[in-house]
Amino acid sequence: MKTNDFSYYLSRYFTTYLVGQRNLSANTVSAYRDTFSKFLQFYQEQGVTPNKLRFTHITRDTVEHFLTWLEEDQGCGIATRNHRLAGIKSFFKYVQIVCPDQLLLCGEIINGIHSKKSPKPVIQYLDKNGITLLLAQPNLSTIYGRRDLAILVLLYDAGARVQELCDLTQQNLRLDGLPTVTLTGKGNKSRFVPLSTQTAQILRKYTKEQRFKLPNHMEQPLFANRQGRKLTRGGVSWILDKYVKKANESTPLALPTTLTPHCLRHSKAMHLLESGSNLIYIRDFLGHEEVNTTQIYAKANPEVKRAALEKVYQSPDMPQLSNWNNDPILLNFLKSLGT
Numbered sequence: 001m002k003t004n005d006f007s008y009y010l011s012r013y014f015t016t017y018l019v020g021q022r023n024l025s026a027n028t029v030s031a032y033r034d035t036f037s038k039f040l041q042f043y044q045e046q047g048v049t050p051n052k053l054r055f056t057h058i059t060r061d062t063v064e065h066f067l068t069w070l071e072e073d074q075g076c077g078i079a080t081r082n083h084r085l086a087g088i089k090s091f092f093k094y095v096q097i098v099c100p101d102q103l104l105l106c107g108e109i110i111n112g113i114h115s116k117k118s119p120k121p122v123i124q125y126l127d128k129n130g131i132t133l134l135l136a137q138p139n140l141s142t143i144y145g146r147r148d149l150a151i152l153v154l155l156y157d158a159g160a161r162v163q164e165l166c167d168l169t170q171q172n173l174r175l176d177g178l179p180t181v182t183l184t185g186k187g188n189k190s191r192f193v194p195l196s197t198q199t200a201q202i203l204r205k206y207t208k209e210q211r212f213k214l215p216n217h218m219e220q221p222l223f224a225n226r227q228g229r230k231l232t233r234g235g236v237s238w239i240l241d242k243y244v245k246k247a248n249e250s251t252p253l254a255l256p257t258t259l260t261p262h263c264l265r266h267s268k269a270m271h272l273l274e275s276g277s278n279l280i281y282i283r284d285f286l287g288h289e290e291v292n293t294t295q296i297y298a299k300a301n302p303e304v305k306r307a308a309l310e311k312v313y314q315s316p317d318m319p320q321l322s323n324w325n326n327d328p329i330l331l332n333f334l335k336s337l338g339t
Helices: 004-021 025-045 060-072 080-097 101-114 128-135 143-157 163-167 197-209 233-249 261-274 279-286 289-299 304-314 328-337
Strands: 178-185 191-193
Touching: 004 025, 004 080, 025 060, 060 080, 060 101, 080 101, 128 143, 128 233, 128 261, 143 163, 143 197, 143 233, 143 261, 163 233, 163 261, 191 279, 233 261, 233 304, 261 279, 279 289
Parallel strands: none
Antiparallel strands: 178 191
């Protein structure tokens, strides 16, 4: 095998760099893997099988052709197209360090291909009445209804990402004293999130019922499916969708028909903002790297904008307008329009 062969460096990128050096999460690695599965599929359709693909087959033009193929042949949206490009650029940033022979190619791809501008999605969130309605849906007379309520309140009250929730074990909970949950998010970074008294009470009942206090259960998934396996992101989405449909059956159009688990995280952030919480606190609560990421909630919330404007801006006194019914000149003019 040649030392500059594409497959060699791609394998090293996944096994040594992403996992060993950068310690990226399994979800991030999986997203990059999907990108290169598509990349290899594209070249195979061009007549180059994965085992024969070399750097000599790759140019800036072919990468741009690949991005066009994603949109036109694979039906990918602009956001997906941009995510795939980010994955490719990440790989070539690695290659330019470990294989200087390919520096020119890497530079053409990293600096010469740009992301497409796309409309920023509107942040979807529920008001407090919507959250109350959603949390009222699980049937608490069943074991799975009580499990589902614990899932929903944690997604909302802890502002948890869905994968953070799926990865939870009993040892991540502290339900005595000041209740907290330890969430491990992007970049395998952990944060301690305080829980409300009501959420802690729901989780105490749930963990007691599940016999989680036994030592051999401490590292088992906090939330499992009917087969006893850890819930997946798809499983959590299915649970949420079930209760959204149930809520809308009792109260038509009370909730958006398509609702993602991330919407509950957005809802918590919006409610914290509306209550006057500082953006720095909300940033740490959500586990954002930069406060700029958190500012999207302030930009998206019209109530926060209105309150901010009222605090710094006082409308001038408006003059009292006369009653036009008592203005003979105006009345005669209006009458003339009909003649």
